[in-house]
Amino acid sequence: MDGTDGYALVNGFRHHFREWGSDRPDLPVLLALHGYTSHCRSFDAIAPALATHFRVVAVDARGHGETEWAPDGDYTGPALVSDVVSLASALGIGRASVIGASMGGRTSYNLAARHPGLVDRLVVVDISPSLVAAGSERIRGGAQRNDRFATVEEAEEAQIVMLPLSPPSVVRHRVRHNLMRLEDGSFTWRYDPVLRTAEGLPRPDEDEQWALIERVTAPTLLVHGALSDLLSPALADRMQKTISGCRVVDVPGAGHSVVADQPALGWQQPRPGREGGEGGGHPCRDRGRRSRRITPR
Helix, strand or coil: CCCEEEEEEECCEEEEEEEECCCCCCCCEEEEECCCCCCHHHHCCCHHHHCCCCEEEEECCCCCCCCCCCCCCCCCHHHHHHHHHHHHHHCCCCCEEEEEECHHHHHHHHHHHHCCCCEEEEEEECCCCCCCHHHHHHHHHHHHCCCCECCHHHHHHHHHHHCCCCCHHHHHHHHHCCEEECCCCCEEECCCHHHHCCCCCCCCCHHHHHHHHCCCCCCEEEEEECCCCCCCHHHHHHHHHHCCCEEEEEECCCCCCHHHHCCCCHHHCCCCCCCCCCCCCCCCCCCCCCCCCCCCC
16 A cells, blocks of 8 residues: 655644555544654555554654754754644644654654643654663764765665664665755755754753653553663663553564564554454554563564
8 A cells, every 4th residue: 555645834834744544534543753863754664554444644753854844943842742733733633543763752752641632542662751871872873974975875875784673675765765865966864954963853851751751641552672772671661650551562673763673563463452352452552551572573
């Protein structure tokens, strides 16, 4: 199933999204929010399967993908949340399940805490209010490394090195949708150059964020990459204890970039669970308490 591109004027500038299942108004909506320096096409591998159960709307965050760069350079958490709320309103979405990866996960749990009427169920992928320093420094450093490439292939090879757990075909797909050509014929990343600086993506106060997520009432699944260098098992456990009704699943063979590292996860398809028997269930549908392992298919 191919997705379709859409655009909306949100908070004064153009936002891009990609949608699957738009011809099925009877389906519940699933908003998909990508990570820092990524884009909505990072969900291409899993969106068609999810679209058998949801109208999937994958959003390019401000300054990323085909969404315009923030005119005022504001990439704070409240700005990102405001964009999602305004886009949902523009698309006539009154309530939705939300899946957010990394930066998108932070946006998603802030959205669920601050706008509980909008969020039906929540899937947070490998993020918490606190981060392991080594992983955070790796990601920041990657964004600040060389961002000019003579060819698309050069950019692909650089990212394959950065994402050693991801299938090369997945990395190449993500890279090709994350490049723009410069006047001299070279290539650079689509995302705002401001985001390539140390101050580009402000970190919210950790204590305030931990207190905030206590307000999340939506059934929540935290997807933890078992090899993640950003979200430790201890932080995953703290998330589970802080958010009422939260389940945690570990994904073997995945680091922080869970969707890229394991695009064939079992949560792409419905599995027997609380709504249909013993076992797992669909991450956007399962209301269970805790399952500590998901096996890639």
